[in-house]
Amino acid sequence: MDKKRIDLKKGYMEVFDFGEIKLHAYQTNDVMNDESYILENKDNLLLVEFPAFRENLEEFKSYVEGLGKNIVGKVFSDHPNGGTYFTEVPAYASEGTIKSMKEGTINGLVTGFIQTFGEDFVADYHEITNVLKDSSVDIGGFKLNITYHDEDIEIEFPQINSIYTHMLGHDCHSIVAGEAHANVMIEQLKGYKEKGYNLILSSHYVPENLNDVDTKIEYLEDLKVIAKNSSGKEEFINNVKSKYPNYSGLNYLDMTAGYFFK
Secondary structure, eight states: OEEEEEEOSSSEEEEEEOSSOEEEEEEOOSTTOOEEEEEEOSSEEEEESOOOBHHHHHHHHHHHHHHOOEEEEEEOSSOOBOTTSSTTSOEEEEHHHHHHHHHSHHHHHHHHHHHHHGGGBOOOBOOOOEEEOSSEEEETTEEEEEEEOSSOEEEEETTTTEEEOSOOOTTBOOOOOSHHHHHHHHHHHHHHHHHTOSEEEETTEEEEOHHHHHHHHHHHHHHHHHHHTOSSHHHHHHHHHHHSTTOBOHHHHHHHHHHHOO
16 A cells, blocks of 8 residues: 655645555545545545535545546535535435434534534535445445444445544544443444454544554543543543643543533
């Protein structure tokens, strides 16, 4: 796997060359550290998650068009905004994502982002034309193995031995909804190790590897121990910050503390 970086005006692309397929990972450098992906084979492109801010969308659009290939689809799990771009391209999402867009987590977040960011934030959803239901699909020669959750999906790309999930981030805090959720996350990450994935892709961090997975597992195990040895929410937050002083995402840590200490 060869890798190169292409600096753009606002963000940058990391291009991973797996031979028959290339992965273009777009780091937006927006306030939420959003990441979008482009899969490229000999003839086609597949877009996975979109930027949400106008400046990034214009940059993303220009880059995609510059590749000069047929766009066979756009796939959404957690980031279906930017719906005024590539409107002619078939859009794929699960029933859970569609529901979340209408009345769930995605809808709630987007409502808040509109108030926070104003016109720079492109709130328009993509019109979903193809509902994902099967565990394995092929879109223009790109194979996807899909795990369905209540409000999003996890996508394995077997041709490049990589997986997309909403969040990993080995050196930042995550939203962990209590000990049971931490255990679920740990088992999920152990599954990534068993599969030996080349890359773990997520919506808010650059592509990561299995060493990063080990780091995240250790963090989650520490959270459980720290929670048991803390008397309340504030002590928990202070103890976690003491153990991980350089981690970003303190708002996520605050949410996690609220779950461990309701």
